[in-house]
Amino acid sequence: GGSDRFIVVVHPDDRHLAEHLSQPTWAGQVRLAYQERRLGMAHALECGAPLIREDGAPDFVLASCDNLYPEGHVASLVAHRRKSKLDAALTLLRVQADQVPTMAVVAMQDGRVTHIVEKPRPEEAPSDLGVPALYALSTRMLDYLPHVPISARGERDFPDALRLLIEDGGTVGGVPVEWRMTMTHAADLLALNRYFLRHDPTCATVEADLPDDASVIPPVRIEPGVKLGAGCHVGPEVYLEAGCSISTGATLRQAVVLRGVTIEAGAVVEGKVVG
Known part of the structure; x- marks a missing residue:
C-alpha cells in the first residue's frame, strides 16, 4: 500500500x-x-x-x-x-x-x-x-x-x-x-528527534568510534564520521550528524548537532539544535 x-x-x-x-x-x-x-x-x-x-x-x-x-x-x-x-x-x-x-x-x-x-x-x-x-x-x-x-x-x-x-x-x-x-521550527526538530529515537529502534544507533572514557546514555543516534573527544557525555535523546565534532569534556542532552559544527571543549548543550 x-x-x-x-x-x-x-x-x-x-x-x-x-x-x-x-x-x-x-x-x-x-x-x-x-x-x-x-x-x-x-x-x-x-x-x-x-x-x-x-x-x-x-x-x-x-x-x-x-x-x-x-x-x-x-x-x-x-x-x-x-x-x-x-x-x-x-x-x-x-x-x-x-x-x-x-x-x-x-x-x-x-x-x-x-x-x-x-x-x-x-x-x-x-x-x-x-x-x-x-x-x-x-x-x-x-x-x-x-x-x-x-x-x-x-x-x-x-x-x-x-x-x-x-x-x-x-x-x-x-x-x-x-x-x-x-517541521517548521527548531523545537519541532527536537520533538521529531525525540519521537524517532524513542519509538524506532533502527534510528537509535551508534556508528562512530567512541573514546574509552566517553559516556553515552541511550537513546542516541551518532552517525559514522562523527568525531568525539575524550570524556564527553552524550545523551539521552541526542542526534549527531556525520561531519560534526564534539570536543573534550562536552556534554549534550536532548540536542541535535548538524554537520560542520564543532562543539567546544567543556560546553554544555541541552534542548538545542546546533547547525
Whole structure:
C-alpha cells in the first residue's frame, strides 16, 4: 500500500536536496520538477503535473515536505479514495481555534466535503476540521490547476483547486488522523528527534568510534564520521550528524548537532539544535 515512485518539486535554492536526490541511489524512484518561484502548493503541483501525466497512473498522493503522520495513514487515504471512487480524499485533523488560521478548514455533509476555506479567521471557520497538506487525488485534479487564482498573499493555494473541483461536481471526502508532527521550527526538530529515537529502534544507533572514557546514555543516534573527544557525555535523546565534532569534556542532552559544527571543549548543550 505504499508509494514507490516520487516526484519532488524543488526550488533553485534547494541545491543540496536536488543533488542528493539526483544520486544513482534514487534512480527510477525519484524524479525532480522545478518551481522557479515559490508561488504556493497549487503552483508546485502544476510544475510537477507533466511528470504525473507522463507516468500514466490514475491517482497520486500530494504532500508538503514538513509534516509526518501515523504509520499507515497514507495507505488508508489512498484506499478510501479508491474504494469510495472519490476525486480527492483529504486528511482531516480536528484543530483548536488558534490553529484554524494556519490551514484550510472544511464543511462536511454525509461524509463528503461540501465547502473548503483556506486559512480562515476562527469566527469564519465552517467547522473544526482542519486539512493538513496531505491528499490522495485522481488525475482529474490536474485540470483545475491553471484556473486557481492568486491569493492576497501572492500564492496559488491548493484548497482553491479543491473548491473548483467541488463546484464542478467533483466528489471529495476525507480520512481523519489523530495527530501530525510538523517541521517548521527548531523545537519541532527536537520533538521529531525525540519521537524517532524513542519509538524506532533502527534510528537509535551508534556508528562512530567512541573514546574509552566517553559516556553515552541511550537513546542516541551518532552517525559514522562523527568525531568525539575524550570524556564527553552524550545523551539521552541526542542526534549527531556525520561531519560534526564534539570536543573534550562536552556534554549534550536532548540536542541535535548538524554537520560542520564543532562543539567546544567543556560546553554544555541541552534542548538545542546546533547547525
